[in-house]
Amino acid sequence: MWTHAPWQGRFLPRSLPPRERLRSYATWCNAVEGNTTFYATPARSTVESWAQQTDPDFRFVVKLPKPITHERRLGGVDEELRAFLEAVEPLGPRAHALWVQLPGSFGPNDLGALAGFLRGLPRTHAYAVEVRHRAFFEDARAERLLERVLAGAGAEWVPFDTTVLFRSPPTSDAERDAWTKKPRVPRRSSALTDRPIVRYLGRDDTERTVEGWRPWVDTVVAWLREGRSPTVFVHTPDNAEALPLARRFHDEVRARVPEVEPLADPVPAEPPTLF
Template identity: 70%
Template sequence: MWSHRAWQGRLLAHPLAPQERLRHYAGWCDAVEGNTTFYATPARDTVASWARQTDPDFRFVLKIPKVITHERRLTDADEPLRAFLDAIEPLGPRAHALWIQLPGSFSPADVPTLSRFLSQLPRSHRYAVEVRHPAFFAEPRATRLLSEALDAVAAEWIPFDTTAFFASPPTSDAERDAWIKKPRVPLRALALTDRPIVRYLGRDDPTRTIEGWQRWLDIVVGWLREGRSPTMFVHTPDNADAPVLARRFHDEVRSRVPELEALPEPIPVEPLTLF
């Protein structure tokens, strides 16, 4: 995500060598979704370069490869899981959570499989699960079954809030594409652990994105006051202004929780000059 084309030359310097792109992104935000790991396990040397470009307190929420979650559906996956865990080892404390995103067909009937998988994972990492089957949100028994499975291993439930996005029809090509691809699930705003993770999808119009996250301001401020350490990811369909919006959200939270640490100062896009 730190190589997003729309940011190059506008938010991030351009051109940049691949081994510098994450360092510049980390000047905007102190966390990133590791979505590329869903498609393939990275080389260990590549991950080591990520560590070199970020401070120890930078947060990676890394998606577990789809071969484990979607193709093998959490069964007979020891070998790819071992390869993935070995590859990400250089991140050390930067691996904030390993993100288990499950397909929409993964239903309450599959919770025992998830429980077995979670129970066999090394306790050296924290885990967070994202489900998309509507029953987990609509049926109290299914909600309880999943919550109990996650509680047993201190894993978090990641909500993907698309309610603001789906509140009205799409108005751009990026929104029309997201309209087809993104899940429509009810809002969930409960934390199971001291490290809740939220994924929020707004609109391409920044004003509407900001309007849609107002409820999350109250929730995140509440979590901080409870002593939790939340991670909030802000998306829009085109993601063109996502880093700017993420900083705006952080600033709005910080205005209500002044002790919250400020985000880093972005690296200038253009070289500094004397005049």
């Protein structure tokens, strides 16, 4: 996301080479979703550059590659998994969680594969699983079975909250595109571990996005007061304002839990001028 074109020149300096943009992004937010790893396992040198551009307490939630989760559906993936784990090793403590995003067709009958896969993972990482099959949200038995599998491995369940997006018809091209691609599932706000992760998708209208995240502010405040350390990712269909929105969410939470560390001051997108 730190190379997102609409941010260049607005929030991030336009003149930065791609390998320096993460450093600038990290002054806006203290966590990032590693979506690019879904499409290809990165070179170790690339991951080393990510580590060099961020502080040790910066959080990467890194998605497992598509061949592992979608093509092989977690079976017979030892070689691919080994290559991925070796590639992300330079992140060290920055690897907040390895993210297992499963396809919408991965349902309750597949939980045996998930349980076996999670059992075989090294304990050197934390893991978070995102499911999209509606049965896990609408069938109490399927929900309990999934929670049991995740709890047995100490893994978190990542909710992807799209309820605000689907609350009313789309009003922009980006929203119409999101309607065809994003999962339409109920909101879930229960944490299984001390490091819950939330993915929230709002609208391209800022105020509708802010209004829609009110329940998450309440939830995150409660988690913090319980001693948990949540990570929240704020999206909109076009993501044009995602950076200031993420900071606004953080400010709303911090207003209620003042002991939360403030975010750093962002690096200016353009150098200051005398006139």
